[in-house]
Amino acid sequence: MIVSRIEARRDEDTVAAGPLIGRLLDGLPPEAVLTDPDVTASYAHDMASFCPAGAPAVVVLPRTVEQVQHVMRTATALRVPVVPQGARTGLSGAANATDGCIVLSLTGMDAILEINPVDRVAVVEPGVVNAALSRAVGEHGLYYPPDPSSWETCTIGGNIGTASGGLCCVKYGVTAEYVLGLDVVLADGRLMSTGRRTAKGVAGYDLTRLFVGSEGSLGIVVRATLALRPKPPAQLVLAAEFASGAAACDAVCRIMAGGHVPSLLELMDRTTVRAVNDMTRMGLPESTEALLLAAFDTTDPAADLTALGALCEAAGATQVVPAEDAAESELLLQARRLALVALEAVKGTTMIDDVCVPRSRLGELIDGVERIAGKHRLTIGVVAHAGDGNTHPTVCFDAQDPDESRRARESFDEIMALGLELGGTITGEHGVGVLKKEWLAREIGPVGMEMQRAVKQVFDPLNLLNPGKLF
Template sequence: MSAGPLVDRLLGGLPADAVLTDPDVTASYAHDMASFCPAGRPAAVVLPRTVEQVQHVMRTATELRVPVVPQGARTGLSGAANATDGCIVLSLTRMDRILEISPVDRIAVVEPGVVNAALSRAVGEHGLSYPPDPSSWETCTIGGNIGTASGGLCCVKYGVTAEYVLGLDVVLADGRLMSTGRRTAKGVAGYDLTRLFVGSEGSLGIVVRAVLALRPKPPAQLVLAAEFSSGAAACDAVCRIMAGGHVPSLLELMDRTTVKAVNDMARMGLPESTEALLLAAFDTTDPAADLAAVGALCEAAGATQVVPAEDAAESELLLQARRMSLPALEAVRGTTMIDDVCVPRSRLGELIDGVERISEKYRLTIGVVAHAGDGNTHPTVCFDATDAEESRRARESFDEIMALGLELGGTITGEHGVGVLKREWLARELGPVGVEMQRAVKKAFDPLGILNPGKLF
C-alpha cells in the first residue's frame, strides 16, 4: 500500500504533529543500537499521546494490513525496534506521564515513555525505589524495559524488570484494550498474561500503561574493588561470595580490556595491571562489615589488592567506571557487537576463558564486562564496520560466543532480548517444540502477524 491512503487514515484520528512522513526524519527511527541487524524504510512514524490514539493506530493497521513496529528510546541491542519496509513505527516516547505513586501500596502507575531514571528519581522523593537499572537508565524507557525484560547492575539482589511488573494495559493488534495483572501485593487469578508480555518485544501487543512494584529506598551503598591476576580467580571469588550466603547489591566484573578502554576514554586511573577487576557493593545497615567479609573471600581467591570505598562519592566513581564500559569499548574500533550470554554462576570462569580463546582465534579485541553475580556476561566484540573482513570475523566470533554459552548450560540472552540479531539462536535454545508453542501464542494474539514482524522467530 502507498503511504498516501495510510497517512490519511492515520490523520483521521491523530493530530498532524503526531504523524511523521519526511523520509529523512523517518529514517532516523529505523533502527536501534544493534549491529548487523537489517532495517527497512517505515511508511510513517506515529507519536501518540493517549491510549485512544494508540488504539486508532492499531485499528488502522489491522484494516489495512500494515505492520507496526513499537519503539521506546531505541537503546536496544538486538534490533527488536528495527523498522520493516512500509511499516508504521509506533514511537511511545510522548506517553511519558507518571500517573500515580502510592507509598502505601508501594506501586507506581506509568505510561510506557517514562524514562527509567526519571521514575527512579520521582519515587525516591517518597522514600521508595524502583530497582531495575539498565546501564542506559538515563535514556531508556519503561516500555522498552518491559518489552525486552531488561536487567541492570542491581539484579543480583533485587531481580529484573519482570519481577516488578504487576499489571499492564495493552492495546492488542485489532485495537482492543486489555488489562492484565493487578495492583495488589498478591494475586493468582488465571494465566499470568502480565509475565507473557514482559520480554515479548512488542510482538503480542502495545503496552500503554504499567503498574510497577516499588521497594523502600535502601541505604546508600558502599563499593569494594578487588584486583585479580586472572579472570578465573575473579570468578572463583564470585562463587565464594555467593556460596557464602552474601547478598551484595551489586557484583560486577570488568576484564583487563574493558579497564583499559575505560581509562583511555575517561582517564579514571583504574588499575590496568589487573587481569580482572571485581566490584562488590552492599546497601545494608553495616556495609563496611559486609565489604570486609567479601574482601576476605576475594583475598582467599587470590586477589592481589582489595580496596573498599570510604564513602558514597568513591563508590559512585567506581560505578561510573562500570557504566562507562560499553561506550568505552565502542571507542576501541568504532563499532561493537554486545553479547549478553548468561550462564550458571558456577561456569562463569569457563565462559570467560572461552571468550579469550575466541578473541585470539579471530584476532579481535573482545572485552568482557559482566553482572557476575547473575552469571550474565557482556562479551563485547570491537571491530571496524568499514572493514568487510573484520566485520565478518566479528559476526563469526559473536556466534561462537553464543554457542559456547549454550554448551555451558546458559541462555543466548539474559536481558537484551532476541530481536533480529538472535532469531536463529532462539530456535536452537528452545528446540522445535518450544518454537512451535511460542508461535502458537503469537498467532493467538496477532493472527495477521502485523505486530513487529520478523522479530523473535
C-alpha cells in the same frame, strides 16, 4: 485561519500519501504523524550491529491510549505492520523498522500517573525514562530497582519489552519481577488489562509475564503498574583486583556460596578497564587482569565489605580497596556504566553479546571468550553482572573492514554457542530481536518454537506486530 491552513495541509498530505496517512490523520494530530523520509529514517533502527532495518512508511507519536488504539485499528484495516519503539537503546534489533511499516514511537507517553507509598506501586506510561522514575519514587522514600546501563535514556516500555536487567539484579532481580499489571492495546485495537496492583494475586494465566519480554510482538503496552521497594541505605562499593579472570570468578563463587547478598557484583576484564581509562582518564588499575566491583546497601555496609574482601583475598585478589564514601562508590559505578560506551570507542563498532551461564561456570565462559578472541584476532572486552552469571562479551571491530566484520560475526556466534554448551542462555536481558533469531530456535527446540508461534497467532493472527522479530 490557522485551523484552516492546518486542515488544508492535512488534505494535501492525504492525497499525496494515500489511504494510510489519511486514516492515521483521522485520529491523530498532524504533528504526531511524521512522513519526511529524512526524519523517518532516523527511527529505522536501534543500537544493534548486523541487524537489517527497513524504511518505515510513517512514524507516529501518540500521546493517549485512544490514539494508540486508532493506530492499531488503522493498521489492521489496511494490513500494515507496526513496529513499537521506545528510546531505541536496545541491542538486538527488536525496534528495527520493516519496509512500509508504521513506526509507533511511545516516547511521548511519558507521564508518571501515580506513586503510592502505601501500596508501594507506581503507575506509569511506557515512555517514562527509567532514571526519571527512579528519582521520582526516591522522593517518596521508595526504590524502583531495575537499572540498565542505559537507565538515563531507556524507557520503561522498552525495559518491559525486553525484560531488561541491570547492575542490581544480583540482589533485587529483573524487570519481570516488578511488573504487576499492564494495560495493552492488542493488534486489532482492543484494550486489555492484565495483572493486579495488590501484593499478591493468582487469578488465571499470568498474561502479564507473557507480555514482559515479548518485544512488542503480542501487543502495545500503554500503561504499567510497577512494584516498588523501600529505599535502601546508600551503598558502599569495593574494588578487588585479580591476576586472572578465573580467580575473579572463583571469588564470585565463594561470595555466593557463603550466603552473601551484595547489591551489586560486577566484573570488568583488563580490556574493558583500559578502554574506560582511555575514554575517561579515571585512573582505574590497568595492571589487573580482572576487576571485581561489589557493593552492599545494608545498615552496616563496611562490615559486609570486609567479609567479602576476605573472600576475594582467599580467591587470590592482588588488592582489595573499599570505597571510603558514597562519592567514591559512585565513581566506581560510573566506570562500570560507561564500559560499553568505552569499548565502542576502541574500534568504532561493537557487537555486544548477552550470554548468561550458571554462576559456577562463569570462569569457563570467560576463558572461552579469550580463546575465541585469539582465534579470530579480535579485541573482545568482557563486562559481566557476575553475581547472576550474565556476561556481555563485547566484540570491537572496524565496520568498514569486510574481513574484520566477518570475523566479528563469527566470534559473536561462537560465544553464544559456548554459552549454550555451558548450560546457559543466549540472552539474559537484551532480548532476541533480529540478531538472535536463529539462536532462539537452537535454544528452545522445535516444540518450544511451535508453542511460541501458537501464542503469537492467538494475539496477532495477521502478524502485524513487530513482524520478523524473535522468529
